Amino acid sequence: MSTSVAFEKAKAEDRAALVGYLPAGFPSVEGSIEALTTMVEAGCDIIEIGLPYSDPVMDGPTIQDAVQQALDGGVRVDDVFRVVEAVAATGVPTLVMTSWNPIERRGVDRFAQQLQDAGGAGLITPDITPDFAPEWIEAADARDLDKVFLVAPSSTDERIAMTTAQCRGFVYATAVMGVTGARAKTSELAAPLVARTRQTTDLPVGVGLGVSNGAQAAEMAAYADGVIVGSAFVRTLLDNRSDEQAALKALAHLTEDLAAGVRAR
Amino acid sequence: MTTHIHETTSYDADELGWFGGEAEGFGGRFMPEALMKALIELDEAWQQAKADPEFVKEFDAILRDYANLPSPLYHATRLSEQLGVRILLKREDLNHTGAHKIRNVLGQALLTKRMGKTRVIAETGAGQHGVASATAAAYFGLDCTVYMGKVDTDRQALNVARMRLLGAEVVPVPSGSGTLKDAINEALRDWVASVDHTAYLFGTAAGPHPFPTLVRDIVRGIGDEARAQSLEQFGGLPNAVVAAVGGGSNAIGLFTAFLDDKDVEIHGFEAGGDGFETGRHAATIQANDPGVLHGARTYVLQDEDGQTIESHSISAGLDYPGVGPQHAWLAKSGRASYTSITDKEAMDAFALLSRSEGIIPAIESAHAIAGAIKIAPEIKERHGEGATILINLSGRGDKDMGTAIDYFGLGESK
């Protein structure tokens, strides 16, 4: 199911959508399914499942930590599809967020087919841009999968237009110049970037990088269609790694706080 | 001698960085959108700089007066006698800071100045590129941060100290395998956040476009000099040119001037570690598995899922699971051939050159020497008496004495 469904629903309720991220296989394959299901039940409208990769460029220390744990635990690409299937079964649109090489290695078309078979909505591809992704664009178009590319504060207007023209589902606007990681303050770069992005497209615009609580989510919900949260969820699991029940409770709590935030625009 | 940085060959990339075209070839620019503007600006700035005679003149003067270039082309007579072919050594070991790497950093730092940026960052494995970057930063008065895997900062304490003495900040990187590839990841992360005032001095002819082309243009002086020296001193071109291949900068630096000399054979030698068949090696091209790593499509050591596999080599400078995309294309197109040299073969050559010529090579360069030893019989067979092999002696071995002491048991016995 395309993420556009979730954005339409949020729009009808005059709020932003909450997009939550965790890497597959963290803390374990089953553990990530449980955690993501908890996030869905507590109010995430869209789920992004990270495909753990050995050499992630866009990830800060928190997500790197989790991804490394997942890899050390032996997570495989096929496990990612298993997590997608379980989460998509809850009925929320479920995307995979991945570095490029694992897709290339499997074969772009085969990867796209397996993603679709698992019920995945599409891909977020943070380390590749549309001008270098013709194969993915073709494979996604053939299956109506969401293609979520990123725009950044440094993007020229011309590149934003080129990028949004190739997106389906929504556009991912990176709120800061930097890698993933919760930040104390929201960025003043985000709102102008969203405005520039809207000049080029009618697609929903999600804002991510650095959001860690409901108050920040509310600030971003004022100008964005979606608020994307990753490191804060990962942090919650890392901080509660010795107690699974406490971890899930804290995760639900954080989700509720953020879900209230996106409704308080 | 003037730099030929603006010259082209029939093996260059197109404007998107594809060597051999997008469908069949290698390279490209697989990077986060956040860095695209910077990479495009860097490309444009380089196109302008290399066409500017003032820039070229300044670069030449710095290479001459500061880096001790051009490096000599030396006829290694005793080694030649032993191998039965004429061996010429391009003496990059005599450069300031002891390797070809000084060329790359001086070129990129001069460009940084021209672009008005005030800070440089770099990744380093054994510390050679880090020391060179810190040197160039000191020379040009730029701030410098060097990322180095935690495993490497622990085993290369001397180079860490050198960088700090030169005024650079050294940041140990604990993530991943704590080695070169992780240092590159961390440098890229820094760059995503600092790109408006910071230049990334990439350490080899790899990475996203324009780095493979930019670094190649800057270091191609190795081959331009060697070609002219060969004609002038020896009355002709060599029959074969030979270099070690890590990321590929010293090799492409030598090869470029000879790419369109169809009669000159080109041989690259990768690190074979414990032996290619053991799986513990850094012979990326020989492994022949295309993928995308650090911004380019190239040959990559990877598993079934596309996860990078750690490389192995006695030589820190060759210990990288990727390779510059132009080499991937030269291999696929058949213009150059690439095979591997084991740790043992390299260390034998390391000892041989030391004893027969009084030159202690970098272990990286010893791979090239070992490669020349290997192909000498066939070169002689193909090209007859007086056949000539020109080897890039990319660096000196001072940095490798710790390894040599352990390997050969050179220490005082207690």
Ligand SMILES: Cc1ncc(COP(=O)(O)O)c(C=O)c1O
């Ligand atoms: C002396 C020397 N030669 C060769 C290399 C390998 O790098 P490249 O393949 O980029 O020349 C290194 C890297 O540290 C080096 O120090």
